[in-house]
Amino acid sequence: xxxxxxxxxxxxxxxxxxxxxxxxxxxxxxxxxxxxxxxxxxxxxxxxxxxxxxxxxxxxxxxxxxxxxxxxxxxxxxxxxxxxxxxxxxxxxxxxxxxxxxxxxxxxxxxxxxxxxxxxxxxxxxxxxxxxxxxxxxxxxxxxxxxxxxxxxxxxxxxxxxxxxxxxxxxxxxxxxxxxxxxxxxxxxxxxxxxxxxxxxxxxxxxxxxxxxxxxxxxxxxxxxxxxxxxxxxxxxxxxxxxxxxxxxxxxxxxxxxxxxxxxxxxxxxxxxxxxxxxxxxxxxxxxxxxxxxxxxxxxxxxxxxxxxxxxxxxxxxxxxxxxxxxxxxxxxxxxxxxxxxxxxxxxxxxxxxxxxxxxxxxxxxxxxxxxxxxxxxxxxxxxxxxxxxxxxxxxxxxxxx
Numbered sequence: 001x002x003x004x005x006x007x008x009x010x011x012x013x014x015x016x017x018x019x020x021x022x023x024x025x026x027x028x029x030x031x032x033x034x035x036x037x038x039x040x041x042x043x044x045x046x047x048x049x050x051x052x053x054x055x056x057x058x059x060x061x062x063x064x065x066x067x068x069x070x071x072x073x074x075x076x077x078x079x080x081x082x083x084x085x086x087x088x089x090x091x092x093x094x095x096x097x098x099x100x101x102x103x104x105x106x107x108x109x110x111x112x113x114x115x116x117x118x119x120x121x122x123x124x125x126x127x128x129x130x131x132x133x134x135x136x137x138x139x140x141x142x143x144x145x146x147x148x149x150x151x152x153x154x155x156x157x158x159x160x161x162x163x164x165x166x167x168x169x170x171x172x173x174x175x176x177x178x179x180x181x182x183x184x185x186x187x188x189x190x191x192x193x194x195x196x197x198x199x200x201x202x203x204x205x206x207x208x209x210x211x212x213x214x215x216x217x218x219x220x221x222x223x224x225x226x227x228x229x230x231x232x233x234x235x236x237x238x239x240x241x242x243x244x245x246x247x248x249x250x251x252x253x254x255x256x257x258x259x260x261x262x263x264x265x266x267x268x269x270x271x272x273x274x275x276x277x278x279x280x281x282x283x284x285x286x287x288x289x290x291x292x293x294x295x296x297x298x299x300x301x302x303x304x305x306x307x308x309x310x311x312x313x314x315x316x317x318x319x320x321x322x323x324x325x326x327x328x329x330x331x332x333x334x335x336x337x338x339x340x341x342x343x344x345x346x347x348x349x350x351x352x353x354x355x356x357x358x359x360x361x362x363x364x365x366x367x368x369x370x371x372x373x374x375x376x377x378x379x380x381x382x383x384x385x386x387x388x389x390x391x392x393x394x395x396x397x398x399x400x401x402x
Contacts, residue, residue: 006033007382008065009374010058010076011187012048012170014213014236015329016040017057018368019065021073022375024382030375034069035368036061045232046081046187046214048169055173062177075180077374079187080127080170081214083232085162089132090115093154103136103145107153115157125164127186132156132224158225160186182378188216188228190373193380194353195325196220203322207351208307208340209370210330212236216370217307219316226316231307235330238299245295246287252276257333262293263300264335300336304343323347327366 005025011018019036038060042050062073092115094107112129120126134142135154145153171181191209192201201220209216213234219227235257242261243253260274268289278284311317323346326336331350340348352364353372 006071007375007378008071008073008076009079009190009371009378010062010174011079011371011374012043012046012054012058012173013040013081013211013370014043014046014234015211016367017043017061018371019061019073019076020368020371020375021065021069021071022372024375024379028379028383030372030379032372032375033071034065034067035371036063036065036068038064040212044213045083045234046211046230047084047166048173051169051173055176058173059177062179073179075182076174077182077190077378078170078174078184079190079370079374080162080167080184081187081211081216081230082162082166083214083230084124084166085127085160085186085228085230086120086124087158087160087228088118089156089158089226090118091154091156092116093152096151096153098151101149101151103148103150103153105146108146108155111153111155112157115155116159118159120161121163123163123165124161125167126159126161127167127184128158128160128189130158130160130189130225132158132226158228160189160228183381185374185377186216186218186228186230187214187370188218188230189225190371190377191216191327191369192218192220193373193376195327195351195369195373196322197354198223200322200325204316204320205322206311206317206320206324206344208304208324208326209328210234210303210326211328211370212330215303215307215330216328217311219311219320221316221319227311227314229310231303231310233303233306234328235333237303238296238330238333241295241299242292246285246292248276248285252279256292257296260289260292261296262334263297263339265290265293265297268293296333297339300333300339301343304340308343317344320346323349325349325351327351327369329367331366 009020021034023031042053048054092111094110133156134145137150192207202223204221206219211234215231239254243250272289273286276285337348352366
């Protein structure tokens with residue numbers, strides 16, 4: 001990539017592999033130049049289970065993106081998902097030496113390290129330390145403490161960590177192609193970069209990114225990340241329920257879900273049916289529309305209630321003035337916003353990337369929110385170089401991987 005303004009986002013999803021090529025404009029906007037994608041194989045619940053097969057799929061998606069954008073791809077920002085990802089909030093604290101009272105950048109780095117001095121599972125590694133608030137000598141609301149006077153610097157962080165080897169598998173899959181990995185980013189964090197405005201983050205907002213095998217979530221309150229995680233449930237579970245409940249092949253169940261399915265109950269005419277035409281190996285079938293919708297409704301209701309219980313373990317769900325924003329491929333299901341609104345008892349909206357231009361079909365498709373969000377994340381990192389240290393994890397992840 002000749003231009004430093006070019007950035008590439010790669011999402012290795014359960015249903016699809018997606019590569020988005022974007023260009024950062026001087027005004028801060030992002031222009032999408034091309035999207036490459038291929039059906040995903042060798043990936044289950046957001047994690048690689050067949051290394052060679054997944055690597056071939058990634059290669060196909062990269063080649064597709066190169067052809068569509070006329071760009072040679074050499075490095076990417078990669079999204080990671082999986083139910084092994086965990087998070088918590090913690091405060092770090094450093095005391096300045098007695099002979100110095102001006103806070104410098106090393107103090108800021110040290111307070112981040114201090115916040116990480118907690119016990120996490122031995123097999124885990126830190127993925128992100130996302131700053132929430134700085135405090136200097138007890139003064140709250142400090143945005144940048146560098147240059148301020150004080151003997152005590154404290155900082156609150158939202159910290160995301162996950163199983164080291166599972167994250168390594170994703171990195172290795174890309175590096176074997178070979179492509180450089182610029183950074184590894186939690187998929188929910190990436191999606192939020194383009195789905196939410198700063199005003200919505202300030203009001204308090206929850207992003208739910210529902211893909212084929214996982215549901216990423218990230219909650220903002222008072223403009224900062226307070227909760228995040230990944231549930232190992234997604235659209236594939238709905239497809240499986242349809243296949244089992246109606247006794248039809250998975251491929252037909254997926255097509256039926258996308259083309260005819262709805263989360264809304266009671267909107268059908270009594271006895272209304274859908275005719276599935278016969279196909280090779282399939283005799284054809286007539287099914288009741290309300291039966292299909294009931295299967296979809298019940299599974300999605302269960303998934304959203306599971307997420308709600310997870311979020312209610314902490315108090316932040318009570319501070320969502322901006323409501324809920326649903327994105328990802330599964331958000332295209334008819335009525336999903338109404339179902340979420342009913343379960344969470346607050347406004348819910350289907351959302352896609354807001355801060356990008358170019359390929360309208362990609363920008364306005366919530367399936368691409370994570371990959372486009374990776375480009376927005378990359379833009380923020382390149383604009384504000386010190387932030388890169390907060391996401392860099394290569395020392396821990398790349399050792400012994402050459």
